Amino acid sequence: MSDAVLAVALPVPREISPGERALRRLVRRRGAMIALGVVVFFVLLALLAPGVAPYDPLATSWSAVRKAPSAAHWFGTDEIGRDVLSRVIWGTRASLLAGVVSVSIALALGIPIGLTAGYVGGWVDALISRMTDAMLACPFLILAIALAAFLGPSLTNAMIAIGITATPVFVRLTRAQVLQVKVEDYVEAARAVGNSHLRIALRHILPNIVPPLIVQTTLAIAAAVIAEAALSFLGLGQQPPAPSWGSMLNTAKNYIDNAPWMAIWPGVSIFLLVLSFNLLGDGLRDAFDPRHR
Amino acid sequence: MFNYLLQRLATIIPTLFFVSVLIFGLQQLLPGDPAMVLAGEDRDPTVIAYLHEKLHLDEPLPIRYLYWAGGVLTGDLGESVRIQKPVLELIVEKLPVTLQLAVMAILIALAIGITAGIVSAVCKDTAWDYAANIFALWGLSTPNFWLGIMLILLFSVTLGWLPASGYVSPFEDWKANLASMIMPAFVLGNAIAAVLMRHMRSAMLQVLSTDYVRTARAKGLDERVVILKHALRNALTPVITLGALEFGTLLSGAVLTEQVFSIPGFGKLIIDAVFNRDYLVVQGVVLVTATTYILLNLLADLAYFMVNPRLRDSHG
Numbered sequence: 001m002s003d004a005v006l007a008v009a010l011p012v013p014r015e016i017s018p019g020e021r022a023l024r025r026l027v028r029r030r031g032a033m034i035a036l037g038v039v040v041f042f043v044l045l046a047l048l049a050p051g052v053a054p055y056d057p058l059a060t061s062w063s064a065v066r067k068a069p070s071a072a073h074w075f076g077t078d079e080i081g082r083d084v085l086s087r088v089i090w091g092t093r094a095s096l097l098a099g100v101v102s103v104s105i106a107l108a109l110g111i112p113i114g115l116t117a118g119y120v121g122g123w124v125d126a127l128i129s130r131m132t133d134a135m136l137a138c139p140f141l142i143l144a145i146a147l148a149a150f151l152g153p154s155l156t157n158a159m160i161a162i163g164i165t166a167t168p169v170f171v172r173l174t175r176a177q178v179l180q181v182k183v184e185d186y187v188e189a190a191r192a193v194g195n196s197h198l199r200i201a202l203r204h205i206l207p208n209i210v211p212p213l214i215v216q217t218t219l220a221i222a223a224a225v226i227a228e229a230a231l232s233f234l235g236l237g238q239q240p241p242a243p244s245w246g247s248m249l250n251t252a253k254n255y256i257d258n259a260p261w262m263a264i265w266p267g268v269s270i271f272l273l274v275l276s277f278n279l280l281g282d283g284l285r286d287a288f289d290p291r292h293r
Numbered sequence: 294m295f296n297y298l299l300q301r302l303a304t305i306i307p308t309l310f311f312v313s314v315l316i317f318g319l320q321q322l323l324p325g326d327p328a329m330v331l332a333g334e335d336r337d338p339t340v341i342a343y344l345h346e347k348l349h350l351d352e353p354l355p356i357r358y359l360y361w362a363g364g365v366l367t368g369d370l371g372e373s374v375r376i377q378k379p380v381l382e383l384i385v386e387k388l389p390v391t392l393q394l395a396v397m398a399i400l401i402a403l404a405i406g407i408t409a410g411i412v413s414a415v416c417k418d419t420a421w422d423y424a425a426n427i428f429a430l431w432g433l434s435t436p437n438f439w440l441g442i443m444l445i446l447l448f449s450v451t452l453g454w455l456p457a458s459g460y461v462s463p464f465e466d467w468k469a470n471l472a473s474m475i476m477p478a479f480v481l482g483n484a485i486a487a488v489l490m491r492h493m494r495s496a497m498l499q500v501l502s503t504d505y506v507r508t509a510r511a512k513g514l515d516e517r518v519v520i521l522k523h524a525l526r527n528a529l530t531p532v533i534t535l536g537a538l539e540f541g542t543l544l545s546g547a548v549l550t551e552q553v554f555s556i557p558g559f560g561k562l563i564i565d566a567v568f569n570r571d572y573l574v575v576q577g578v579v580l581v582t583a584t585t586y587i588l589l590n591l592l593a594d595l596a597y598f599m600v601n602p603r604l605r606d607s608h609g
Contacts, residue, residue, distance in 0.1 A: 130304075130307040130308050130310075130311050131311050133304075133308040133311070134308050134309075134310075134311030134312040134314075134315055134583075135311075135315065137308060137312055137583040137584075137586045137587050138312065138315070138316075138541075138579055138582065138583045138586075139540075139541035139542070139544045139545040139582055139583075139586065140541060140542075140545055141545030141546075141548060141549070142541075142544060142545055142548060142563065142578070142579055142582055143579065145548065145563060145564070145567060145575075146316075146319055146563075146575050146576070146578075146579045147319070147322070149566075149567040149572070149575055150319045150320070150322040150323055150572065150575075151322055152324075222434070226436050229436055229438075230436065230438065230549055233436075233438050233549065233552075234548075234549070234552060234564055234567075235568070236567065249436075249438060249439055249442060252442065253442055253553065256442060256445055256446050256450060256457075257450045260446050260450070263439070263442045263443070263446065264443075266439075267436065267439035267442070267443065270436050270439060271434055271435055271436070271439070274433075274434040274435075274436070275430060275431075275434035278430060278433055278434050279430065282430075
């Protein structure tokens with residue numbers, strides 16, 4: 001009787017899924033939440049650029065060449081009189097696009113290849129691992145520069161180059177996670193009841209290796225944003241006159257003694273966006289694996 | 294030791310093979326006839342015919358690879374189309390400048406990274422720890438080409454203390470050389486310092502919680518001796534090994550830093566080659582970089598093996 005009363009009186013605590021627990025831990029991390037806010041701000045800026053930017057980012061004005069920041073031009077103007085604020089706002093598109101597209105390419109290639117290497121094992125794994133080692137032996141930016149150089153300079157090719165260069169990290173991570181998960185009891189059980197290899201890999205292994213992939217994706221976006229800015233800075237990314245933070249810095253470098261404002265804001269924007277993705281990545285890692293702190 | 298070396302070589306050889314395939318494969322990305330692209334805008338038929346013969350472009354792909362790889366093994370990386378010099382010679386010419394920049398950057402990174410890592414671990418959860426972590430995040434998130442521009446603005450344009458760009462050989466004037474290299478070296482070392490700081494912090498935290506450190510403290514040893522003699526020595530080994538992996542970051546960073554400060558090194562060579570469509574130079578630079586990276590990793594592994602008695606014993 002008393003047990004029955006207690007059961008009615010005390011609500012049975014709902015079981016919290018690991019994902020939900022991680023989300024709650026993430027929400028409690030102030031740094032990660034501020035970072036998320038900054039990322040959302042930049043995403044909104046990129047989406048609403050036509051409405052938010054005070055001027056046309058390509059419109060030149062010979063009467064406003066290299067003007068210091070003022071009420072009319074908050075971030076000043078550049079060497080051919082274009083509004084720096086408007087170009088910074090429109091430049092958000094190139095940076096975020098490069099971050100998201102190139103990491104999507106890396107995920108689309110890296111996860112299936114890593115899954116195959118880890119699950120199949122044997123000579124397939126050995127072959128994929130050696131190829132991954134070979135790609136990782138080439139420094140990230142140097143390989144991206146070489147790929148972008150052979151493909152031809154453009155934002156699309158820069159994104160392809162960064163995506164391909166970022167792939168081996170995802171191959172290695174996915175493979176290592178699969179090796180850990182594939183010996184778990186639930187995978188053995190799935191195999192015992194006669195599931196196909198493809199089904200085991202996609203339905204039983206993949207969902208269980210998602211957390212580290214999410215963390216790596218966030219950090220890889222940060223690296224890709226810097227890489228796109230670097231390639232554009234070197235003239236291998238977004239081509240002028242289209243605005244990109246990297247190419248704006250490339251031009252600004254030549255006017256640093258008489259128009260320093262041209263260099264400050266594109267750099268601050270790269271820094272803030274990359275810092276936010278890094279903080280978010282750190283926060284996600286701590287949330288998924290509290291032992292890491 | 295010998296067995297371990299053989300084991301490591303057995304994994305390195307296939308990796309080097311795939312690196313060569315990857316770099317050779319870059320040429321296949323060029324649209325159309327590679328000889329037309331390599332010949333530049335003039336497209337002189339004599340040059341095109343010469344390149345066809347020189348690069349064996351009429352042969353099937355695997356044969357072309359064998360010719361190319363054979364050349365690479367004998368030190369023939371081809372010839373720069375623009376400068377008319379062997380690629381290897383160009384690389385060897387530019388290497389000392391980048392090497393000086395890299396060594397200075399590593400020294401700066403070690404000085405900042407190791408110190409910040411120790412302070413952060415010893416003063417865990419204090420303002421010092423937070424400050425060191427903020428420094429690491431700053432280092433990892435700041436694009437070094439922007440940091441370079443900002444330092445030029447501060448130290449060259451505003452204060453007039455250091456030259457904004459250019460390079461002076463140390464054999465000509467070592468003071469001017471140091472003045473021209475200190476800013477680029479700091480810019481390059483900054484990001485690596487951040488990585489080293491993070492490694493150092495976690496290695497120190499791990500070592501500080503071990504029994505022998507507790508014993509050293511229990512014996513009443515001075516805290517400085519405990520940290521610098523007992524903990525630091527043991528924490529430093531994995532950090533140095535992990536630090537060797539930062540060689541890639543160093544070279545990638547050098548490309549940008551040399552571009553910002555107009556330093557005529559390895560990085561500037563690859564960028565000039567890209568814009569001159571001097572693709573053999575691009576291939577050569579990537580090949581030399583990747584091979585050096587692999588060999589440096591091997592050396593780091595061997596060093597780790599030699600200083601770690603447990604690993605040594607397990608391999609006989």
